Amino acid sequence: MEYVLQKAGVIFQYDSRITLVSYLSRTIQVEGRDYAFRKIKGSVLVDATGINRENNHINIATAERAFLDLLYLNKNFYFDNLNPLKKEILFSLVPMYQSKTLTQSLAKLLKND
Structure with a gap:
């Protein structure tokens, strides 16, 4: 997630970890690189909306999905720059999470932007 957001210019802090969503939480190290x-929730995990499949068969989230x-x-995560994000895409994706808290947090962040 952070990698995609760094690449899109939404967050500026560097994080060498690769973060992935999964059915469980854990951190592993492979060849000196940390994978978190x-x-x-399962329904979000299996929903491919906002996920692009790269030519190398790796699935990577769009900036909005990440x-x-x-x-x-x-x-409470701090985002440096929300301008690269497309608001209409955010609002089309947020219902898949079925979370009032997320919807409220999104509205608050976009209002303050």
Whole structure:
């Protein structure tokens, strides 16, 4: 998630970990690189909306999906720049989380932006 958001210019802090969503939470290290798996509800995990399949068969979230996943997992996360995000896409994706808290957090962040 953070990798996608760094690449999109939404967050500026560097994090060498690769963060993924999963059915469980854990961190593993492979060849010196940390992979952090974050538990997310099953219905969100299997929903491919906002996920792009790269030519190398790796699935990677759009900036909007990564933003909502991270906000869902950490409502107090600080985002440096919301301008790269497309608001209409955010509002079309947020119902899949079925979370009033996420919807309210999104509205508050976009209002303050």
